[in-house]
Amino acid sequence: xxxxxxxxxxxxxxxxxxxxxxxxxxxxxxxxxxxxxxxxxxxxxxxxxxxxxxxxxxxxxxxxxxxxxxxxxxxxxxxxxxxxxxxxxxxxxxxxxxxxxxxxxxxxxxxxxxxxxxxxxxxxxxxxxxxxxxxxxxxxxxxxxxxxxxxxxxxxxxxxxxxxxxxxxxxxxxxxxxxxxxxx
Amino acid sequence: xxxxxxxxxxxxxxxxxxxxxxxxxxxxxxxxxxxxxxxxxxxxxxxxxxxxxxxxxxxxxxxxxxxxxxxxxxxxxxxxxxxxxxxxxxxxxxxxxxxxxxxxxxxxxxxxxxxxxxxxxxxxxxxxxxxxxxxxxxxxxxxxxxxxxxxxxxxxxxxxxxxxxxxxxxxxxxxxxxxxxxxxxxxxxxxxxxxxxxxxxxxxxxxxxxxxxxxxxxxxxxxxxxxxxxxxxxxxxxxxxxxxxxxxxxxxxxxxxxxxxxxxxxxxxxxxxxxxxxxxxxxxxxxxxxxxxxxxxxxxxxxxxxxxxxxxxxxxxxxxxxxxxxxxxxxxxxxxxxxxxxxxxxxxxxxxxxxxxxxxxxxxxxxxxxxxxxxxxxxxxxxxxxxxxxxxxxxxxxxxxxxxxxxxxxxxxxxxxxxxxxxxxxxxxxxxxxxxxxxxxxxxxxxxxxxxxxxxxxxxxxxxxxxxxxxxxxxxxxxxxxxxxxxxxxxxxxxxxxxxxxxxxxxxxxxxxxxxxxxxxxxxxxxxxxxxxxxx
Numbered sequence: 040x041x042x043x044x045x046x047x048x049x050x051x052x053x054x055x056x057x058x059x060x061x062x063x064x065x066x067x068x069x070x071x072x073x074x075x076x077x078x079x080x081x082x083x084x085x086x087x088x089x090x091x092x093x094x095x096x097x098x099x100x101x102x103x104x105x106x107x108x109x110x111x112x113x114x115x116x117x118x119x120x121x122x123x124x125x126x127x128x129x130x131x132x133x134x135x136x137x138x139x140x141x142x143x144x145x146x147x148x149x150x151x152x153x154x155x156x157x158x159x160x161x162x163x164x165x166x167x168x169x170x171x172x173x174x175x176x177x178x179x180x181x182x183x184x185x186x187x188x189x190x191x192x193x194x195x196x197x198x199x200x201x202x203x204x205x206x207x208x209x210x211x212x213x214x215x216x217x218x219x220x221x222x223x
Numbered sequence: 224x225x226x227x228x229x230x231x232x233x234x235x236x237x238x239x240x241x242x243x244x245x246x247x248x249x250x251x252x253x254x255x256x257x258x259x260x261x262x263x264x265x266x267x268x269x270x271x272x273x274x275x276x277x278x279x280x281x282x283x284x285x286x287x288x289x290x291x292x293x294x295x296x297x298x299x300x301x302x303x304x305x306x307x308x309x310x311x312x313x314x315x316x317x318x319x320x321x322x323x324x325x326x327x328x329x330x331x332x333x334x335x336x337x338x339x340x341x342x343x344x345x346x347x348x349x350x351x352x353x354x355x356x357x358x359x360x361x362x363x364x365x366x367x368x369x370x371x372x373x374x375x376x377x378x379x380x381x382x383x384x385x386x387x388x389x390x391x392x393x394x395x396x397x398x399x400x401x402x403x404x405x406x407x408x409x410x411x412x413x414x415x416x417x418x419x420x421x422x423x424x425x426x427x428x429x430x431x432x433x434x435x436x437x438x439x440x441x442x443x444x445x446x447x448x449x450x451x452x453x454x455x456x457x458x459x460x461x462x463x464x465x466x467x468x469x470x471x472x473x474x475x476x477x478x479x480x481x482x483x484x485x486x487x488x489x490x491x492x493x494x495x496x497x498x499x500x501x502x503x504x505x506x507x508x509x510x511x512x513x514x515x516x517x518x519x520x521x522x523x524x525x526x527x528x529x530x531x532x533x534x535x536x537x538x539x540x541x542x543x544x545x546x547x548x549x550x551x552x553x554x555x556x557x558x559x560x561x562x563x564x565x566x567x568x569x570x571x572x573x574x575x576x577x578x579x580x581x582x583x584x585x586x587x588x589x590x591x592x593x594x595x596x597x598x599x600x601x602x603x604x605x606x607x608x609x610x611x612x613x614x615x616x617x618x619x620x621x622x623x624x625x626x627x628x629x630x631x632x633x634x635x636x637x638x639x640x641x642x643x644x645x646x647x648x649x650x651x652x653x654x655x656x657x658x659x660x661x662x663x664x665x666x667x668x669x670x671x672x673x674x675x676x677x678x679x680x681x682x683x684x685x686x687x688x689x690x691x692x693x694x695x696x697x698x699x700x701x702x703x704x705x706x707x708x709x710x711x712x713x714x715x716x717x718x719x720x721x722x723x724x725x726x727x728x729x730x731x732x733x734x735x736x737x738x739x740x741x742x743x744x745x746x747x748x749x750x751x752x753x754x755x756x757x758x759x
Contacts, residue, residue, distance in 0.1 A: 059252070071244060071245050084248065153239075154239045
């Protein structure tokens with residue numbers, strides 16, 4: 040298997056075979072990332088396509104300051120966010136002050152669930168909630184960072200995250216999974 | 224620790240998705256490869272870059288400029304495009320006009336269809352028109368597409384087993400319908416079997432949407448082989464894009480069939496050619512600017528007005544003052560273009576002026592011996608009388624006296640200090656021809672600049688109710704020209720009626736008297752015209 044350095048160098052030379060290798064190596068994981076941010080699989084394919092075109096055209100800007108996979112994931116997330124921003128899913132949202140008392144906590148009783156089921160749960164979230172949940176709970180961004188990335192208020196990010204967790208909890212309970220989350 | 228201040232990613236969710244992978248369809252890589260083969264011609268302006276380019280005023284200014292440009296383009300498009308008949312009102316008539324005999328190729332271009340059409344109206348559909356129909360509907364409506372299609376296509380059950388093969392091609396975008404073959408029947412376009420073969424309802428939407436912008440060519444096989452092959456050729460330029468978010472699920476660019484532009488253009492030209500008739504009255508002032516020739520310039524023949532004024536002033540012989548005048552005019556006009564118009568008519572001018580003329584010295588009057596009517600003896604009247612060329616006139620004077628009046632020695636026989644004041648009543652027929660330039664066309668309150676020529680036809684001049692000079696006397700030119708210039712406000716409260724107010728200045732172009740006449744005039748009229756107009 041080619042190492043990251045060889046892959047990047049090959050892509051810089053616009054070697055089609057190396058580009059194909061890079062795609063085959065990372066496209067699977069990155070496709071799931073895309074599907075976490077958008078519900079429509081066609082949209083996810085579009086985002087993945089756009090992201091890889093960006094990756095190949097701007098591969099020179101990658102200087103191995105971070106793992107290649109992290110950089111690729113960041114490009115995919117940025118492409119997805121750009122796609123989502125056009126849809127303005129945060130209009131008519133509520134700030135966290137109104138929802139803070141009902142903030143649910145993390146649920147740690149779901150170790151046996153596979154990613155397809157959880158992916159489906161995430162995809163069923165409203166777009167705004169879905170995006171904030173992905174960025175906060177999975178990618179690890181803070182609310183101020185999310186607010187800056189999405190050009191929204193920090194309170195909006197918090198309220199969207201709270202709503203996402205609430206909806207996920209309700210869905211898990213309705214599907215028969217215990218939702219006995221405890222404060223983290 | 225407050226999780227809202229320092230985020231710790233949820234380990235459960237993170238672990239689940241860290242290793243999750245799902246192989247994307249092959250078409251994604253194909254599309255990427257095609258895009259990589261294309262030249263990267265897109266140049267991005269760094270409006271959101273660093274430095275000045277990132278300043279908010281510049282960004283907002285750019286946005287505002289773009290918005291204004293878009294508004295202008297939109298306004299232009301609305302102005303230039305003919306008014307489209309609502310689709311719902313035209314589709315039925317179009318449907319009714321379709322017959323099974325319609326040419327497949329031609330019907331594919333002009334026919335439109337709606338799935339909401341009732342069964343009775345859809346009975347006129349041909350299979351070809353259905354294939355080429357437009358479907359500008361939102362996504363929720365497409366869920367009812369299948370049963371509705373059946374209703375519409377039911378009249379074509381004579382071809383129930385006709386199979387169609389639709390081959391779709393598209394842009395590099397990885398669409399599930401791209402490159403696939405779709406078995407379907409012409410009689411039942413979207414059977415459940417066909418739908419089941421499609422990946423999902425979005426793909427069905429994609430197919431239907433692509434049908435709206437495709438030209439369909441259908442070939443009907445003979446009865447023995449009821450297979451129909453339909454080849455779709457997608458129109459270039461727009462790839463399918465089905466987005467699902469919010470209330471707007473899909474935007475379909477649809478343009479209904481447009482009527483011929485040429486007849487509309489000619490109609491609009493005819494409509495914009497406004498024709499009106501007008502009647503107006505113009506009170507004002509009329510100054511004939513009378514002068515009596517002196518010997519010094521009588522020999523010159525065609526003296527200019529300035530020369531007349533200078534001579535008159537220097538000798539203090541005759542002076543005229545403007546007085547009240549009124550003119551009546553009936554005319555008609557026509558709008559030549561949006562701004563230009565031309566108008567003409569006929570009018571009557573009654574102009575009054577006051578003349579101050581020296582009286583004769585008593586001794587000179589006796590010595591002259593040629594004045595038959597002593598009651599009207601003054602320089603002006605004498606000059607008028609001596610200018611008359613009619614031989615049948617009772618007070619016609621010999622030509623020899625003309626030289627006497629114009630002679631400076633003779634004029635010296637009049638007393639410059641003893642002056643008589645006479646009134647002159649001029650009467651003219653007028654034929655104006657003038658063009659107008661509309662500064663505010665098609666407004667309720669319009670403003671036009673007017674300019675043109677007025678033909679003044681001399682009728683008579685009555686001097687102090689004692690002497691009447693007509694056109695036959697040969698003193699005044701029977702026809703003289705005057706310029707006309709002014710501005711007119713027109714208020715048009717209704718489509719047919721309007722009222723106008725105009726300020727006019729009408730200086731004469733040349734002398735109003737014959738060249739051999741001893742009296743010379745160059746009348747000028749100034750006034751304010753009030754009129755009403757009837758627009759046809």
